[in-house]
Amino acid sequence: MNLLQPTKRGVFAPIHPLPAPPETGKMMELVPGVHWLRMGLPIALDHINLWALADGHGWTIVDTGIDHPGSTETWERLLREDLGNVPVTRVIVTHMHADHAGLAGWLVEKFGCKLWMTRTEYLSAQAIAGSSGEEPAFRALHSKAGWTAAEIAELGARKRTIAGFYAPLPGSIRRMRDNDTLEIGGKLWRVIAGGGHSPEHACLHCPELGLFISGDMVLPGISSNISVDPVEPDGDPLAEWFTTLSRIREKVPNDVLVLPSHGRCFTGLHERIDVLVGEQRGVLKQLLPALVQPKRADELFGVLFKRPISRSDIPLMGLATGETLALLNHLVTRGSVHRRTGADGVTVYQLTNGATL
Numbered sequence: 001m002n003l004l005q006p007t008k009r010g011v012f013a014p015i016h017p018l019p020a021p022p023e024t025g026k027m028m029e030l031v032p033g034v035h036w037l038r039m040g041l042p043i044a045l046d047h048i049n050l051w052a053l054a055d056g057h058g059w060t061i062v063d064t065g066i067d068h069p070g071s072t073e074t075w076e077r078l079l080r081e082d083l084g085n086v087p088v089t090r091v092i093v094t095h096m097h098a099d100h101a102g103l104a105g106w107l108v109e110k111f112g113c114k115l116w117m118t119r120t121e122y123l124s125a126q127a128i129a130g131s132s133g134e135e136p137a138f139r140a141l142h143s144k145a146g147w148t149a150a151e152i153a154e155l156g157a158r159k160r161t162i163a164g165f166y167a168p169l170p171g172s173i174r175r176m177r178d179n180d181t182l183e184i185g186g187k188l189w190r191v192i193a194g195g196g197h198s199p200e201h202a203c204l205h206c207p208e209l210g211l212f213i214s215g216d217m218v219l220p221g222i223s224s225n226i227s228v229d230p231v232e233p234d235g236d237p238l239a240e241w242f243t244t245l246s247r248i249r250e251k252v253p254n255d256v257l258v259l260p261s262h263g264r265c266f267t268g269l270h271e272r273i274d275v276l277v278g279e280q281r282g283v284l285k286q287l288l289p290a291l292v293q294p295k296r297a298d299e300l301f302g303v304l305f306k307r308p309i310s311r312s313d314i315p316l317m318g319l320a321t322g323e324t325l326a327l328l329n330h331l332v333t334r335g336s337v338h339r340r341t342g343a344d345g346v347t348v349y350q351l352t353n354g355a356t357l
Contacts (some may be wrong), residue, residue, distance in 0.1 A: 012275040014220045014266035017257065023351025025074045027052065027082050030257070030265070031209060037078060038067035041099055049097045049261050051213060054185045058089030058113075062213055065163040068101035077104065089112065090184075091175070092116045096197040098165035100261065106167040114174045114184075118193050118278035120200035122173050127231075129166035133159035141230040144347045146298045147320050149235065154314045176202050178262035181289050192248055192299050195222040196241025205252050212256040212269065217244060220263040223276050230327055238330040242277060248271045287327055291337055294348040297324045 006166040022028040024047060027037040039046050051062040056057045065071050074267035079085065093101045100118075108115050115122075129140075133156025176182075178193035182204070192203045197216050206343045209248040216224050226241050254270040266272070283304065300322050301309040304327070309320045328349050332336035339349045 006284055012268065012272050014264075014268055014272065016264045016266055022167075023047070024084075025077075027286065029213070030259075031245060033081070033187075034209065034211065036259070036265070039074065041066065042242040045099075045262060047262065048208040049259065049263075051259060052083060055089055056185065058087045060091045060092060060184050061084055061107060062090050063100045063215070064091065064095055064103035064107060066098045067167040068165060069100075071103060075107070087111050087113075089113050090116060092182075092202075092204070093121065093125075094130060094203065094213070094261070095201040095267075096121045097198065097216070098128070098162055098228075100215070101125045101169070102165045103167055105169045108170045115172075116172050116174045116176050117200075118176050118202050119173070119198040121198060121202070122175075124199060125166065126169055127161050128159075129169060131159050131163045133157060133163075135230065137230040137233070137238065140179070141228070141233050142321065143345060144233075144341065145325065146296045146346045147317075147321070148237060150312065151314060151317070155318050156317070158315055178202075190251075192251060194240065194244025194247060196226055196237050196244050198230075198334070203248065205256070207253075210253075210256050211259060212252050213259045214248075214261070216261050217248065217271055218258060218276070219260045220258070220266045220267065220272065222262070223279065224317060225323065226280075226326045227319070229327040233325075234329060235331050236333045238280065238326045240335065242280075244278055245273050258261060284286060284327060284331065288336065291331075291349055291351040292338075296319060296346055296348055297328060300324055300328075 022038045024038050024040045027035050029035050033036065035052040037050040037052060039050060040047055048063065048065055073084055090113055091104050091107050093104050093115065104115050135268050139152055140344055142155065156230065176191050178191060179192040180187045185206050187206050189204045189206045192205060193200050201215055201217055205214055213251040226236060226238050228235060249270055252269060255267060256267050256269055257264050267286055287300065287303060289340060290300055303325060305320055309317055311317060328337060332339055336352055337349050338352050339347050
């Protein structure tokens with residue numbers, strides 16, 4: 001979930017051609033052979049959309065939900081009552097996050113099928129699922145962003161909770177790459193993989209059906225969370241996100257029905273991308289005047305976010321820190337801002353001499 005305050009409310013008004021989403025724990029058919037499933041989540045973003053694609057004598061499942069009490073029971077009921085006890089023959093996961101990959105291992109083990117995933121996302125999911133919340137890179141990133149040892153320890157405990165949302169992942173995958181073509185149910189689906197929200201997120205486009213499974217790359221009501229990963233503290237995920245959205249806009253027609261991971265299916269892909277990119281670029285411009293004087297990352301929350309960021313709300317502060325660092329790293333990469341680490345070990349950022357506001 002992106003917390004950034006856009007410079008103005010987006011002009012995008014998505015068209016929802018379907019009357020309503022399925023109820024949580026239910027499913028509906030979008031077009032013959034393509035089913036929309038909705039699973040509940042025990043977090044603020046309270047649902048995820050999953051997809052079941054008829055595939056010969058079985059089903060291809062795209063994304064899985066988390067390993068959480070009741071989730072496997074919901075899957076068992078859907079498989080029995082709605083998917084006709086037909087086996088799952090392939091599981092595709094768009095990216096590493098637990099709501100997408102959490103039950104991938106369970107489904108793969110249950111049906112003896114393959115997990116299809118990009119390599120980087122698979123390895124990243126393995127890392128998250130095995131996280132102790134005490135990794136040195138994790139502690140270093142947050143310490144340099146001004147977090148106290150107690151705050152870092154509390155966020156580490158949350159990381160351990162998230163690690164518990166994954167059933168054991170399989171030991172191997174069928175690797176997906178950008179521009180691969182998958183045949184599913186006699187239809188061709190093109191993989192569009194790119195970074196930003198996660199390192200190698202895979203979207204799927206079926207020109208024949210006019211469908212685009214966007215995962216978390218393009219969402220109708222919120223923007224993707226773009227955060228710096230402790231594994232790559234100097235990375236520029238925002239630049240990767242801009243590049244990926246540009247490629248999606250170029251490769252996928254505007255009139256597809258977008259199947260997002262959160263919210264409702266919609267049309268108007270290009271308009272939505274334009275608004276998302278415009279809002280992020282607007283926030284970057286909004287940030288520059290605040291950096292005439294040196295600032296720590298946590299001193300910029302009031303400039304950037306649409307709600308107060310309380311230090312007592314550790315999950316929210318974690319999102320805010322990741323997003324702020326992504327913006328700052330982008331400006332550093334562009335040469336507009338420079339950074340230095342003070343005697344207290346906290347990094348401060350300031351507008352570069354000669355940079356324009």
